[in-house]
Amino acid sequence: MSQNSGRMKNRVCLITGATSGIGKATAIGLAEMGATVVILSQDHSRGEIVKKEIVERTKNNSIDVMKGDLGSLKSIQEFSLNFKEQYNELHILINNAGVYTNRRIETDDGYEKMFVVNHLGHFFLTNLLLYVLKQSSPSRIVNVASRAQRALNFDDLQSEKHFSMMKVYGQSKLANILFTYELARRIEDSGVTVNCLHPGIVRTNLGHEMPWIMRNGKKLVMLMAKSPKKGAETSIFLASSPEVNHISGKYFVNKQVKESTPTSYDVEVAKHLWEESESLIRAIIPEFSTSL
Numbered sequence: 001m002s003q004n005s006g007r008m009k010n011r012v013c014l015i016t017g018a019t020s021g022i023g024k025a026t027a028i029g030l031a032e033m034g035a036t037v038v039i040l041s042q043d044h045s046r047g048e049i050v051k052k053e054i055v056e057r058t059k060n061n062s063i064d065v066m067k068g069d070l071g072s073l074k075s076i077q078e079f080s081l082n083f084k085e086q087y088n089e090l091h092i093l094i095n096n097a098g099v100y101t102n103r104r105i106e107t108d109d110g111y112e113k114m115f116v117v118n119h120l121g122h123f124f125l126t127n128l129l130l131y132v133l134k135q136s137s138p139s140r141i142v143n144v145a146s147r148a149q150r151a152l153n154f155d156d157l158q159s160e161k162h163f164s165m166m167k168v169y170g171q172s173k174l175a176n177i178l179f180t181y182e183l184a185r186r187i188e189d190s191g192v193t194v195n196c197l198h199p200g201i202v203r204t205n206l207g208h209e210m211p212w213i214m215r216n217g218k219k220l221v222m223l224m225a226k227s228p229k230k231g232a233e234t235s236i237f238l239a240s241s242p243e244v245n246h247i248s249g250k251y252f253v254n255k256q257v258k259e260s261t262p263t264s265y266d267v268e269v270a271k272h273l274w275e276e277s278e279s280l281i282r283a284i285i286p287e288f289s290t291s292l
């Protein structure tokens with residue numbers, strides 16, 4: 001039995017995108033520590049298969065799957081209502097799900113998919129669950145970002161004028177970091193910490209839609225990439241380690257605080273992104289307000 005087993009007993013952890021890759025390895029790691037792990041999955045049957053695998057591997061029966069599509073604001077709202085009906089506590093929220101698409105895909109809400117799944121959906125989910133996180137404090141939010149941080153173009157946030165997959169993905173990942181820093185400022189002293197991370201280059205399903213020439217390039221990169229288990233280490237560290245009990249508003253790589261890109265520290269850009277995100281959500285869900 002590992003020295004960490006039982007460390008997360010009675011801690012409720014919600015993780016998005018745990019049906020594969022880094023998220024699945026993170027869910028396994030937290031389940032091994034005795035946590036109650038709730039998986040938000042857009043495909044319930046895929047989620048159930050992963051749940052069965054985690055229960056068998058870890059002998060932890062407190063694994064749950066709840067349906068939620070981060071590409072749909074209504075689905076996120078429904079998910080959060082269902083979650084709050086079933087759980088009155090949330091200690092760890094891991095915003096991990098992500099997509100990398102090779103063309104501009106519009107969600108049913110009319111927004112660009114990478115921006116929504118990677119940033120806006122998690123922004124919405126976090127705000128809807130913030131009250132429960134505060135009630136359950138000490139609690140933590142962990143945002144899985146990336147070192148692929150690119151500039152944000154507020155004149156074309158939905159990439160209608162120009163789409164390049166690296167630019168749009170990088171923009172969504174910079175948004176993860178700006179959101180982390182802005183949220184940390186807004187919830188200081190609430191008992192809830194929020195940090196983000198780059199997991200490294202990890203062998204996962206991400207980018208399976210890439211054009212063949214890039215997929216071949218990716219294959220080469222993947223030869224040197226980390227396993228999902230290794231790639232999940234910083235997420236698990238931020239979710240569970242006493243070393244980060246009081247650390248908030250930081251960017252981590254390999255379990256160490258690192259500098260993120262200079263734009264990510266621009267308070268005005270972060271504030272602007274917050275307001276834009278709020279108004280994009282309000283266009284679909286008029287009653288939404290972050291009240292922060």
Ligand SMILES: NC(=O)c1ccc[n+]([C@@H]2O[C@H](COP(=O)([O-])OP(=O)(O)OC[C@H]3O[C@@H](n4cnc5c(N)ncnc54)[C@H](OP(=O)(O)O)[C@@H]3O)[C@@H](O)[C@H]2O)c1
Nearest residue numbers: 017019020021022042070071097098146201202204205206
């Ligand atoms: N792999 C890397 O090298 C790397 C590097 C830097 C950062 N990251 C970040 O790490 C995170 C995890 O990615 P990964 O590499 O582990 O990729 P992955 O294996 O493709 O996993 C992505 C997860 O996100 C879920 N997801 C996608 N769209 C969703 C939606 N609309 N609603 C709910 N869940 C959705 C997927 O669920 P389905 O199975 O249902 O599609 C899957 O469980 C992402 O945020 C990514 O940006 C990865």
